[in-house]
Amino acid sequence: MESLKDKACIVGVGESAFTRGSGKTELQLMLEASANALNDAGLRPHDIDGIVGPPLGASAEHFAANLGIENLRYSAYVQMGGASPVVALQSAAMAVALGVAKHVLVPCGWNGYSVMRVSSGGGGGRDSAPPGPLGGTIGDYYMPYGAIAPVQWYAWIATRHMKLYGTRFETMGAIAVNSRTNAQLNPHALMRGRPLTIDDYFKARWISYPFRLYDCCLETDAAGAVIVTSSERARDLKRTPVYISGVAEGHPYPADDIPARPDPFVIGLTFAAPKAFQMAGITHGDIDFAEIYDCFTYVVMLQIEALGFCKRGEVTDFVTPERIALGGELPLNTHGGLHSEAHVWGINHIVEAVRQLRRECGERQVKDAEVGLVTGWGDFGDGGLAILRR
């Protein structure tokens, strides 16, 4: 059977400035990131002929109008929350592998601090459910009981995991501290210069049990963009091509309601992981680093189990500070992640993985990095996995 394995490459990556108060629109932030990605790739704006648009903030046609793309041959959208950028790679890879488009732009970004601040209800003192496919469930069945924010929904899964399997806060804290430690080596990281200890983790206030403050990601105004082309075309461009060796999406069931799930630990990534690993033809031992969507610490742990690095209930023993550190067996979120670099819907995880594989990461470079994985997590547990290699 035909496979997408190594048919497409990421040839350019870029970001906007990461701020808490951009003074710009989402589209402006994403155009800034796109310009940087084009420059990185050595391409001109109108070389782009395909766009997998962002889940919010602007349409593919807005990008085309700004970039001078008079013949936009392919546009698509992935509506999977924070899993959208990784899953967009699948759509982009299909488009370039089949020749539907030559150079596909994948932008994503938001004003997560100045406009859509989750810690105050998503912005504007909103007291009705958000738009989108999950708004019905949230408005009809969750909001009357004060379950408004992602930290609360994912906490239901975390609480049950902790009670059933003895999953420890120390493990969650280790993930937070690891991200912050890596951020100290990342000039782009918002939390550079603000180290965190495990004591700080435990002393911080509760947000929604079992999550304390440092279990939670940042709220950032930021955007990122990546450019995908065919592997043949990639060889002509200036950067070391980063191959999309395996890519897949998955959805929990039912995707629009967490309480109804027969098994709350079966998430989108549970379905995506075996497909992407099989496509790439590699095993877990081949992975040199992992950029795992880290909206909340436990969500990383849930994904590590879904990825198959350990069995269900064993993540609290699998994740040790040594194993996930730079220089460890499975370096995790080498840029600092959503927790300590910036919250860019995980497109910054893709950008970091590409830079690691191009060996551009300076002090935080994973030595001899050949293969890395990037996950996406969004909405009520939608998932994506991309296995990238140089």
Added chain:
Amino acid sequence: MALETRSEYKLPLPPMRGPAADFYKFCKAHELRFQRCAECGTWRHIPRDVCAKCGSFKFEWARSSGKGKVFSWTVTAQPFLPQFAPMVPYAPVIIEMDEGVRMLSWLTDVKPEDLQLGMRVAVVFDDVTPEVTLPKFKRAVSQ
């Protein structure tokens, strides 16, 4: 947990639209009912148009025993909307009903720190406004 006075109930209310309006209409009559497939008998919640098991469009709103157990929870300390500030900490709890369906609710008589997996609970009805009644749960010592 009901600190607010009924005349000035400020927390979000269900918008009473679509099949959710039917669910809450029964709650107003102090009946907890869930959809049950008229063909294969499978209970479901949240309400759906089609039975995911057999594909039937036919269903009834079947009366629940009102009994269930705690499946999971969170204890929210941060008020994500200002009107929840007087309520924190409060616990949105997932209840697994004896019929097999699960729903989100609050326990009225259990402190968040006393919550346990499997704790037996029974439905009570809270008439939060003249129009809307929310199903909540209290601890059930025995069946």
